Amino acid sequence: MTEPVLDIRNVSKSFGALVASEGINLDVRPGEIHALIGPNGAGKSTLIKQIAGGLQPDSGSVVFDGQDVTALTTAARARLGMGRTFQISSLAMDYSVLQNVVLGALGRRGTVFRFFRPVMRDRELLAQARAALVEVGLEEMQNMRTSELSHGQRRQLEVAVALTLAPKIFLMDEPMAGLGMEGSRRLMGFLDTLRQRAPILLVEHDMDAVFQLADRISVLVYGSIIATGTVEEIRANPQVRAAYLGEEEARS
């Protein structure tokens, strides 16, 4: 077995009496899409925050690229190569689309402490930024103000910013949410090829997408992972069916 890129070891976190993460073990290996699913309130977002930074686990550790990053800040983890997209688009809304991706490209370069050269004339940054926009299909929108983008376009822009970072792992929190049929289909096609560049930890609600894309799936229910396995294993797992899929199938 190859060394995992991301290894979450026995991570626990509680808020008062509420246990949000209970002894979670999870790893993401090179080249895979590892999907994290679970009903609302299962603690998916809490877990993502503990991985990306911003929330300290009570116990356990997060090991990324062979290094224990549990004590590091969000920014430090991003510099080490975590490319995150947010559940609710988190962009600089007053900036143009291009400025947002240039910011990402700056992040990859590592230093923003350049005070005099006009950043929007920096060819290297612009090339990286435009390449990322082309990949997600936003090149036509580059001069638009970000606040004028549609919901779906903002999601695409989030992905583009993550691409400019050239990360070692993508942490994607419901990238498909609100994209619509066509948008979801295109993004799925894109993620399918993206796993070659860096593995993806994909938090997703859309079951069809997860079953089509994921190499492995972990199911989070009430703060603990009740099963991890391939698509077939998860589909067949009676515990999962009871806790999660049963509801879905009963509804459809």
Add this chain to the structure above:
Amino acid sequence: MKIQPDAAQFPLAFKTVVLAGFKAAKPEVLLNAALMLALLAVPLWAWFADEPFLITLTTRAVIFAIAGVGLNFALGFGGLVSLGHAAFFGLGGYVMGVLAYHAQTYTALLDWPFVIEGSRSMLVIWLVAILLSALLALGIGALSLRTSGVYFIMITLAFAQMLYYFAISWPAYGGEDGLSIYVRNSFPGLNTMAPIQFFAICFVLLILVLLLVKFLARSAFGLALGAARQNEERVQAVGQMPYRLYLIAFMISGSITGLAGALFADLNRFVSPTMFSWQTSGEIMVFVILGGVGRVFGPVAGAALFILLEHSLGGLSDYWHVYLGAILLGVVLFARGGLYGMLTGREAAHD
């Protein structure tokens, strides 16, 4: 369209190009130019008409503009609402006062462990004012930037008030009465006592400071700082620490306002604790808000308008601040972008 190599058409083509260029110039650029020309024209006219008071008044506006440009860098570009910029304005003033006082009395500022002499050179005074203001901003910023929102406003205010009471209770440099300097400090090759020459110095410094902020705003640092103002989470996700960006912005901001303080003291040849007072902080903020928060030239418009109001309304009534307050209310309620927002619309998303 095909371009005809016809000599007769050349002037027409040239005209079209120039007109197109003029139309393409954003209203903001035109307003900037008009503003700077007006600030230059008034004292020049006053010089010919022998009205030195008007020159001094414009110089005051220019110095206030520099102070505002400093605050605007923190407030407009970094989103840091500092109500304590009088700390830097006052520090700049006292740097001038203390250095010039020691030069004037032929006493050393410090005898041990090494000798520090006073100075009458503006260049030296500016440099010290800028460096000490940056240092003070580092100290104040390092502590206050751990908070945000109302707490940040209150802590910056508290620091400035601390310095205010310190200045009042320090008898060595005049205490509450302040400190008079008899002759304006010197600048190589110029007679600084001539109002128009001192105005020229301040005006050139204003241009330099505006250029500095313009460059900073367009730089990688400016992009990241503006992004932090809009969304800290985003900046962290691309691997940057908002705190560090803010701290550096606060230091740059403080040192610009500190420079303005040194000039203001030289203009009046007098420093007093009033320069540290919260009213001073408030006034600097008024320049920024009147002109347009986050617009490079905004504080220049704001300071000019402030001086204009002070001069015209001040003649009508001693309580002219009432009118200023009403105007400020109007701006905040109905023209959020200040003068610049009103006249040139929202800032373009992209250069």
